[in-house]
Amino acid sequence: MKDKLEFYHIVKEIDGREPSELSRLMGDYDFNRYVVKMNLLGPVEEASVVPVVVRVSHAVAGFPEGLLSSPIRRTALEDLLTRKLAAAIQAQATFNEKGVARKRFYAPTPGQKILPRSTILIDDDHTDVRLGLMLPLQRGRLDGEGLQQAFFDDLPLIVQESLLYCNMASSEVDAFIALMEDADHIRQSLPARGFIGFVGTGSRLGRDEGSDRPDLASTRTIAVDPSLQVTMETPHAGAIQGLGLLSGITLILGDVASGRVELMRALASGIYNHVPGDGRETVIATPDTVYIAAEPGRCVQRVDLGGFLGQDDFSSRNADACQSQAASLVEALEAGARVLLFDEMDSCSGLLGRDDRVDALLGESAGPASLAARVKEMAQELGVSTVVAGHAAVAAFIPVADTVLAIRDGVIKDITKEAKAKSGAIVSPAAPAYDFTRLIETARWVVPSSIDSSTGRHDGVIAADEQTGAIVFGRYLVPIRAAHQLAETQQSLTIGLIMEYMRQRYLDQARPMRELLDLVERDLSTEGLEHISRELRGDLVRPRRYEIAAALNRLPSLRVARAAL
Numbered sequence: 001m002k003d004k005l006e007f008y009h010i011v012k013e014i015d016g017r018e019p020s021e022l023s024r025l026m027g028d029y030d031f032n033r034y035v036v037k038m039n040l041l042g043p044v045e046e047a048s049v050v051p052v053v054v055r056v057s058h059a060v061a062g063f064p065e066g067l068l069s070s071p072i073r074r075t076a077l078e079d080l081l082t083r084k085l086a087a088a089i090q091a092q093a094t095f096n097e098k099g100v101a102r103k104r105f106y107a108p109t110p111g112q113k114i115l116p117r118s119t120i121l122i123d124d125d126h127t128d129v130r131l132g133l134m135l136p137l138q139r140g141r142l143d144g145e146g147l148q149q150a151f152f153d154d155l156p157l158i159v160q161e162s163l164l165y166c167n168m169a170s171s172e173v174d175a176f177i178a179l180m181e182d183a184d185h186i187r188q189s190l191p192a193r194g195f196i197g198f199v200g201t202g203s204r205l206g207r208d209e210g211s212d213r214p215d216l217a218s219t220r221t222i223a224v225d226p227s228l229q230v231t232m233e234t235p236h237a238g239a240i241q242g243l244g245l246l247s248g249i250t251l252i253l254g255d256v257a258s259g260r261v262e263l264m265r266a267l268a269s270g271i272y273n274h275v276p277g278d279g280r281e282t283v284i285a286t287p288d289t290v291y292i293a294a295e296p297g298r299c300v301q302r303v304d305l306g307g308f309l310g311q312d313d314f315s316s317r318n319a320d321a322c323q324s325q326a327a328s329l330v331e332a333l334e335a336g337a338r339v340l341l342f343d344e345m346d347s348c349s350g351l352l353g354r355d356d357r358v359d360a361l362l363g364e365s366a367g368p369a370s371l372a373a374r375v376k377e378m379a380q381e382l383g384v385s386t387v388v389a390g391h392a393a394v395a396a397f398i399p400v401a402d403t404v405l406a407i408r409d410g411v412i413k414d415i416t417k418e419a420k421a422k423s424g425a426i427v428s429p430a431a432p433a434y435d436f437t438r439l440i441e442t443a444r445w446v447v448p449s450s451i452d453s454s455t456g457r458h459d460g461v462i463a464a465d466e467q468t469g470a471i472v473f474g475r476y477l478v479p480i481r482a483a484h485q486l487a488e489t490q491q492s493l494t495i496g497l498i499m500e501y502m503r504q505r506y507l508d509q510a511r512p513m514r515e516l517l518d519l520v521e522r523d524l525s526t527e528g529l530e531h532i533s534r535e536l537r538g539d540l541v542r543p544r545r546y547e548i549a550a551a552l553n554r555l556p557s558l559r560v561a562r563a564a565l
Contacts, residue, residue: 015144130538200282
């Protein structure tokens with residue numbers, strides 16, 4: 001292995017030369033406390049971000065073995081170190097006269113969720129950090145002084161501040177990992193208690209407008225009526241009290257100012273663990289929970305909407321609100337969802353509930369079957385639990401709900417008996433019989449040629465729009481704004497790369513959508529995020545199968561064939 005002195009001499013030699021001369025730095029270099037690995041897989045162009053791996057042995061990093069004793073602990077530590085890495089890089093930034101920050105290294109800044117990422121990977125022997133070097137150039141030529149500052153001034157400080165245990169508060173590290181373990185313990189305990197979700201008393205659910213960050217100005221916290229309180233035991237925090245959402249059909253009543261919307265959004269986010277101070281640390285949902293929203297204008301490809309709209313092979317380039325939400329519901333079931341969340345704010349009222357008496361008054365025949373008319377069948381035939389929340393458009397669910405909750409000013413009460421007693425005038429919607437098992441027995445097979453990320457002269461053109469989270473996939477823009485459970489833009493980017501990986505590895509022939517999702521999920525679990533791309537990437541964040549399916553189903557070029565399994 002070469003040493004940092006040789007690295008220094010090469011940097012001096014390539015100063016002022018063409019960017020392609022950077023290839024002379026290829027190789028591994030010992031910088032005493034860490035190793036720098038330069039692996040330039042492609043041509044170096046102006047404004048390139050060059051991949052750099054920094055490897056720190058556990059003997060140098062000094063993390064106690066107990067912090068790495070389980071996959072949950074390891075993921076939590078990787079996430080925490082990624083946050084410290086991003087902060088250390090930001091601390092080394094310089095600012096020009098306009099106040100714009102200039103950084104020599106790049107690493108993505110995580111949001112509020114704790115997630116498996118590719119920025120930092122910890123194995124049994126060392127920690128690998130994947131950075132992007134913002135290539136320093138002067139008039140299109142390599143800036144040797146900038147390279148020296150990056151590797152000999154900035155990088156040692158970044159490593160020192162973010163990767164060495166001796167420079168961290170052990171209490172902070174322990175608390176971060178303990179929080180992750182407690183949340184995971186609650187999530188694993190839910191099925192045995194008959195719950196699909198848990199909302200801890202005292203949770204702060206308000207968010208800054210247009211952001212996932214907590215609204216620090218809000219003083220509202222969640223309170224649960226004593227008759228509803230349940231206790232969940234955790235390994236670190238001990239007993240935590242809160243609301244246990246039972247499996248089955250749950251209706252939550254409350255206006256938009258009651259805290260209802262924040263509660264439903266928090267439950268949707270409860271599939272992830274959250275950082276300390278977020279406010280949703282003890283709002284936990286099962287991993288197979290999917291939030292279903294209307295999305296007028298989305299494309300739909302051969303989805304069986306027979307149970308709702310009477311069309312068992314529905315396609316559209318511009319679905320309306322009802323069609324789009326019904327399609328998203330069926331697609332989520334196809335992907336394996338076991339819990340569905342609906343809020344009337346993001347829903348089509350015509351899909352949620354329909355009053356047959358109005359049809360009779362107007363002399364019309366029965367229209368499309370509503371969710372309220374089908375939700376019992378879905379529960380009985382598929383074992384799917386549903387949570388519906390609203391105020392003005394959800395009365396039809398009262399006769400069929402197993403549990404009716406009310407929320408007012410953040411206080412949650414059980415009003416099931418009262419609601420049932422007063423629901424005599426509410427007619428339970430009727431619908432012709434429908435066999436929901438056909439959704440499982442009939443598959444949509446993805447046509448290989450319809451998944452194409454090329455743009456003519458260029459292959460594999462994949463990106464994510466920072467503002468909207470939409471995926472750029474070849475010639476197409478894949479809007480996934482209604483996939484409320486996407487956590488970060490990097491997840492959108494990762495999904496785009498997964499679709500290309502899926503095409504290259506598994507779409508040598510048509511395959512059922514569910515099979516493709518199973519194969520990708522297996523590979524992500526066994527091989528890791530880094531194997532979905534040929535490039536060395538530190539900006540990948542693992543998505544769920546449900547968001548992968550959502551992107552595939554919204555890809556304008558997608559074509560499917562239908563056949564029985």
